[in-house]
Amino acid sequence: MNRRNHFTQAIRVANFSTIKFPADFRLDMDSTDVAAIVRQIRRYADLPYVFVVSEDQVDRVRAVLVALGAMRSPCYPHAIFHLSDAAPDIDAPQVEMIRLASSEPGAVSEKIDAYAADRLRFDESRLRLGNAGQPPQQVDVVIVGGGITGLYAASRFQQSGISFCILEKRDRIGGIWSMYANATSRVNTSEAAYRLIEPQLRSNRDHSATKEILEDMTELAASVSDGVFLETEVTRIEKTNHQQYQIHYTRGEKAAVIRSKGVILAINDRVGTPREAAWDNLSAYRGRIVSGISDKAQGVDWHDKSVVIVGMGAFAIENARTALEGGASHVTVVCRRHGTVCPKIIDYLNFATPYDEAFKHDKKSNIRNMMYWKKTYEISGATQPECWMGKVKHEGHTISVSDIWFVGHFLKKIETVTGEITGMFENGVIVNGERRVDADIVVNCIGFERNHSIAKQLSGYTEMTNINYVDRNFMYLADAYIDDDAFNSFFGSSVLEMAKFYMEVFISAFDSPLYDEIMATPGIERVTLTDRRWSQYIAGAMALVNRFQDLRDVAQRQVARRTDNFLEKHDLVTYIEENKREWIDLHAMLAGKPLAEDECMPYVFERLLPR
Ligand SMILES: Cc1cc2nc3c(=O)[nH]c(=O)nc-3n(C[C@H](O)[C@H](O)[C@H](O)COP(=O)(O)OP(=O)(O)OC[C@H]3O[C@@H](n4cnc5c(N)ncnc54)[C@H](O)[C@@H]3O)c2cc1C
Numbered sequence: 001m002n003r004r005n006h007f008t009q010a011i012r013v014a015n016f017s018t019i020k021f022p023a024d025f026r027l028d029m030d031s032t033d034v035a036a037i038v039r040q041i042r043r044y045a046d047l048p049y050v051f052v053v054s055e056d057q058v059d060r061v062r063a064v065l066v067a068l069g070a071m072r073s074p075c076y077p078h079a080i081f082h083l084s085d086a087a088p089d090i091d092a093p094q095v096e097m098i099r100l101a102s103s104e105p106g107a108v109s110e111k112i113d114a115y116a117a118d119r120l121r122f123d124e125s126r127l128r129l130g131n132a133g134q135p136p137q138q139v140d141v142v143i144v145g146g147g148i149t150g151l152y153a154a155s156r157f158q159q160s161g162i163s164f165c166i167l168e169k170r171d172r173i174g175g176i177w178s179m180y181a182n183a184t185s186r187v188n189t190s191e192a193a194y195r196l197i198e199p200q201l202r203s204n205r206d207h208s209a210t211k212e213i214l215e216d217m218t219e220l221a222a223s224v225s226d227g228v229f230l231e232t233e234v235t236r237i238e239k240t241n242h243q244q245y246q247i248h249y250t251r252g253e254k255a256a257v258i259r260s261k262g263v264i265l266a267i268n269d270r271v272g273t274p275r276e277a278a279w280d281n282l283s284a285y286r287g288r289i290v291s292g293i294s295d296k297a298q299g300v301d302w303h304d305k306s307v308v309i310v311g312m313g314a315f316a317i318e319n320a321r322t323a324l325e326g327g328a329s330h331v332t333v334v335c336r337r338h339g340t341v342c343p344k345i346i347d348y349l350n351f352a353t354p355y356d357e358a359f360k361h362d363k364k365s366n367i368r369n370m371m372y373w374k375k376t377y378e379i380s381g382a383t384q385p386e387c388w389m390g391k392v393k394h395e396g397h398t399i400s401v402s403d404i405w406f407v408g409h410f411l412k413k414i415e416t417v418t419g420e421i422t423g424m425f426e427n428g429v430i431v432n433g434e435r436r437v438d439a440d441i442v443v444n445c446i447g448f449e450r451n452h453s454i455a456k457q458l459s460g461y462t463e464m465t466n467i468n469y470v471d472r473n474f475m476y477l478a479d480a481y482i483d484d485d486a487f488n489s490f491f492g493s494s495v496l497e498m499a500k501f502y503m504e505v506f507i508s509a510f511d512s513p514l515y516d517e518i519m520a521t522p523g524i525e526r527v528t529l530t531d532r533r534w535s536q537y538i539a540g541a542m543a544l545v546n547r548f549q550d551l552r553d554v555a556q557r558q559v560a561r562r563t564d565n566f567l568e569k570h571d572l573v574t575y576i577e578e579n580k581r582e583w584i585d586l587h588a589m590l591a592g593k594p595l596a597e598d599e600c601m602p603y604v605f606e607r608l609l610p611r
Helices: 034-043 055-070 105-119 148-160 210-227 314-325 344-352 363-380 404-410 453-459 495-509 514-519 534-547 549-569 572-591 604-608
Strands: 012-016 026-028 049-053 079-082 096-099 138-144 164-167 232-239 245-251 254-265 288-291 306-310 330-335 340-342 399-401 414-418 421-425 428-431 435-438 441-444 463-465 469-471 474-476 526-528
Touching: 012 055, 034 055, 034 572, 049 055, 049 105, 079 105, 138 148, 138 232, 138 245, 148 164, 148 210, 148 495, 164 210, 164 232, 232 254, 232 453, 254 453, 306 314, 306 428, 314 330, 314 399, 314 404, 314 441, 314 572, 340 344, 344 363, 344 399, 344 549, 344 572, 344 604, 363 404, 363 604, 404 414, 404 572, 469 514, 495 514, 495 534, 495 549, 534 549, 572 604
Parallel strands: 012 026, 012 049, 049 079, 079 096, 138 164, 138 254, 254 474, 288 441, 306 330, 306 441, 330 414, 340 399
Antiparallel strands: 232 245, 245 254, 421 428, 428 435, 463 469, 463 526, 469 474
16 A cells, blocks of 8 residues: 555646556546546545646647636646657647657656655745845835744735845755644644745645645745845844934844834744753663654654654644654654644635624534534544633644544544653653653653743844834734734734734834824733733734734725635535545555445545535
């Protein structure tokens, strides 16, 4: 049984020819009905596509491409492999035309495999783009940090005619995605709510992969690269007497200053340096210990191994998936308390369900979704978070989105053990000083220190407002501590959605008297700079949309655009078809053989289909 599944790095081939070449993910397109073909292709939207096209199929493929392009489907292919001497007469932007020298099945597979190996690898050197010259002495706004937030801010300033520069201390852009993400990482949030670029043709896949996020960041950075200065570390931000800021930085040996009217501090508040684990008796352990971040576990052979994952945050859930996809015989997650995990469809519903005037979902939908979620826990045998049903998640935790978590529990491939690792023995870990858990491989996913003191050190401020303003024209725009109410807002669970809204606030009030009106809004409060929380900027955003019609319009447009993108990509019926197919495939992958639907964990979400 092939262990690579739809979440791993592979390519799906839609075969519009009679060649039966071997491929792990080949779909033969036998139908002549274009709508039926498009439906079939969309059901498999989880891998990047290429097409193999014989000459007699060109008309059909043309029609399929028009349909997929019109809905900016992630299934729009990256390449078309053809047998004719000349490239087929297909007007397909962003699609490589690749000639197959032979129709011999083995040769076709080889050519596609070689293409996939190249296409699925992200060349990190692409992130090293910026202006090699000296930063300007004066700009409208200095952006500190070249992660996703800083780059998004730069693109909005460029569109708005506000001059800017990004100062990034590392030798590359990408922030946390280029520092700690694994090649196998995926965005937790469903794609349309973590969309950096509105594509013309092909959106990223749902729960986009690291490569897709880095490619989008590279594309965005290329459009603002004149204003990006790498290896430039901001050391101090000072306010002058004239409502200006002086940004002190070092670049190589040199220290210098930029004067600006504004500052966007886009340095992550929530995710700082990785926590260090200190376990006793390490030398007794004969297995392998790896870190679950920064691709440190790349190349590990999981096949038939028993794996212990330490921690239960997003990286822990991701590494459990990677181990199971790699063929681990069993995964035990050791955690102090159970993080909240939700099936993919709950995250989809959370974004696709309409909001009311107060940007809330109706109670009925919330209760219905919660009921399905709870049922998924019960049927799978996974342990519910200790805080349920009073709170949806523990304070400080995020919600991880994963179907394999539930399918794995149902098939008894995964379990959790609560407690702390107090030491190691020859064959595994010791939990709470007594329980021994065997492990061939131990994966460390114990999370990150917070970054929250750095903003204070750089700026000298101790307080700011709950709408991210530290001072006039100075915003601290970063992911904050995820407290209880983090998911109950029009931002959903997405930092990017939060940044999109607040960038519009910043641009509207930049160097304008509107800033003073905003500050006088009831509900705008002072908060501690080193203790920012999601609930604070959610409450601040609501105060703004309740007071300013223009900002309410901004929020409504943002939500409408996002919802349209969700529905364009997959309405509920398409989503359920896609998700159910993945669900059953997951069982086959974990069981090592195809399972009949009645042997799988019941896919209860079909009951959500409109009658
Ligand atoms: C695998 C993965 C999945 C994720 N999934 C989600 C999700 O589903 N939803 C969600 O909302 N979030 C998710 N996140 C969380 C993530 O923190 C945010 O989404 C987002 O990437 C944060 O970007 P940022 O630009 O604010 O910060 P960062 O990416 O941390 O970038 C900050 C930048 O500032 C630079 N910097 C710091 N100090 C200085 C200085 N003094 N001078 C100059 N430069 C400096 C740093 O070098 C860094 O490049 C995920 C993260 C990962 C890795």
